[in-house]
Ligand SMILES: Cc1ncc(COP(=O)(O)O)c(C=O)c1O
């Protein structure tokens with residue numbers, strides 16, 4: 001194909017294409033953004049996010065439903081704002097995420113609050129703003145919630161998170177619905193806990209939920225978890241307890257290259273069929289996608305610092321490291337990497353490179369054995385970096401976190417400025433500073 005014809009790079013992100021050999025996202029040159037804002041740089045396509053959201057909503061138009069975006073996947077305010085403007089709900093796991101949702105214009109009444117360890121102050125704030133429900137994970141949590149709500153003279157809406165003992169066939173670190181996992185209420189005790197919840201004066205039982213893991217690529221584990229849930233619902237409703245929403249969690253995977261993977265609508269249609277067949281098609285369906293809404297909408301642009309061919313390995317050293325994008329180091333995740341300026345396709349001069357960062361860890365790699373034609377000073381682009389990229393970034397090695405840009409069909413907008421070294425130092429005090437505690441801890 002001629003270098004003049006735009007060419008797509010990745011079927012899951014059609015907004016990304018080479019134009020005159022340069023990679024563009026929604027028509028914006030990534031090299032140009034890198035020149036303006038420096039690197040490492042996260043760039044997101046608003047169009048890709050909206051398309052992914054429509055992929056969940058369109059199959060649900062005729063149903064009572066709420067898509068609650070899992071904020072942990074990418075909690076940047078402007079990302080939340082794009083989804084809030086569309087009327088999206090949110091799945092949160094901390095009061096920090098709640099404040100982000102509120103700041104971005106999300107409705108508290110569309111927020112579900114997950115997590116095995118909710119602090120009292122977090123529960124109080126969530127009750128105060130009036131969230132949709134607490135996804136409760138244990139009897140201990142239920143009792144604390146009940147006490148806090150009673151003290152505030154308010155009521156706490158509750159859904160119990162079941163642990164359906166289902167293996168979703170994904171990485172062990174992101175599998176959450178098995179007996180060995182800390183999450184959810186065991187099936188054996190769930191009915192008893194619902195009966196208890198229904199008796200507590202400040203608790204309203206409103207829902208039932210599960211979340212079995214992340215980067216799941218098969219429908220079957222969801223249906224197994226749903227079957228357990230519906231069996232329990234049969235028992236509870238026979239006793240007169242009415243549950244108004246069924247929340248099937250998030251976890252649907254994304255493509256990282258060209259591997260086969262069905263669209264979320266196939267998952268939804270299987271779930272809706274099962275709900276209808278079992279007589280629960282009238283309930284509100286809540287779903288909590290994170291990665292599948294934003295993962296493929298984002299890329300990480302990094303500059304090649306130097307090339308280090310050695311006897312056994314070729315290292316391509318870039319300015320993004322595991323602190324900026326931890327998924328390869330943490331989960332051995334494959335993230336596809338392409339050159340920002342398309343190399344002339346003379347395969348003979350291609351070699352395999354380990355793309356590594358500047359962090360002092362041997363695990364600091366972004367891609368291993370990649371066929372690339374890197375040039376020092378130019379840029380590489382890491383795909384599928386919109387989820388669990390920036391939201392998991394850290395300051396390890398005292399590295400300021402990247403800037404972020406949102407592009408849409410008309411604009412490229414800076415949505416987070418790059419951290420500075422001053423940002424990193426500003427909360428710390430030297431021992432000699434006047435803020436030293438007058439009564440040192442533990443010394444009376
Ligand atoms: C409770 C809950 N809901 C939703 C999600 C979103 O998962 P994903 O990003 O895989 O869709 C997570 C993260 O795994 C989660 O813990």
Ligand SMILES: N[C@@H](CCCC[NH3+])C(=O)O
Pocket residue numbers: 072174176214215327331387388392
């Ligand atoms: N952080 C994980 C997903 C975790 C989902 C949270 N329960 C990842 O990058 O794949």
